[in-house]
Amino acid sequence: MSTESSDAQLVESLRTNDFEALGSLFDRYYPQVYRTANAITRDSAVAEDIAQDCFLKLHQYAHRIDTSLPLAPWLYRVTVNLSYTWISRRQKRRISLETLVDQLMSPAWHAPDHVAEQGETVQQVRQAIGELPFNQRVVIVLHYLRSHMNIPVR
Numbered sequence: 001m002s003t004e005s006s007d008a009q010l011v012e013s014l015r016t017n018d019f020e021a022l023g024s025l026f027d028r029y030y031p032q033v034y035r036t037a038n039a040i041t042r043d044s045a046v047a048e049d050i051a052q053d054c055f056l057k058l059h060q061y062a063h064r065i066d067t068s069l070p071l072a073p074w075l076y077r078v079t080v081n082l083s084y085t086w087i088s089r090r091q092k093r094r095i096s097l098e099t100l101v102d103q104l105m106s107p108a109w110h111a112p113d114h115v116a117e118q119g120e121t122v123q124q125v126r127q128a129i130g131e132l133p134f135n136q137r138v139v140i141v142l143h144y145l146r147s148h149m150n151i152p153v154r
C-alpha cells in the first residue's frame with residue numbers, strides 16, 4: 001500500500017485483511033492515538049496498550065466504518081472510550097483512603113473478626129499510599145512517623 005493512499009482506501013483494503021493497510025494506518029495515526037490515551041490515563045504503558053487495542057478494534061470493525069467520513073474522529077472516539085473504560089475499572093479497584101483511615105481509627109478494629117482482615121487492609125493502604133504523587137506520599141509518611149514516634153509539632 002502506498003503512503004499516498006487515502007484513509008478510505010486503506011480501510012477498504014483492511015476489510016480484505018490487508019495488514020499492510022493496517023500498518024499504514026497505524027503509522028499515520030499512532031502518535032495521535034497514543035497522545036490522547038496518555039493525556040487521559042497519564043500512564044505511558046497503559047497508553048501504549050490502549051493504542052494497540054484501538055488499532056485492533058480498527059481491524060475488527062473495519063467492515064462497519066463509513067469510509068465517506070474521516071477516520072480520525074472514529075479513532076479518537078475509540079481511544080477516548082478505551083481510556084475512560086480503563087480509568088473506570090482502575091477506580092473501582094482502588095479503595096478509598098478515607099474509608100481505610102476510618103476503619104483503622106475505629107475501636108471495632110481490634111475485634112477478632114477484623115484482626116484477620118488486617119493484613120489485607122494494610123496491603124491496600126500501602127498500595128493506596130504508593131499510588132499517591134510523591135509529595136502527598138511524603139506528607140502521609142511523615143505524619144505517620146510523627147504520630148507514632150510522639151514527635152511534637154513545632
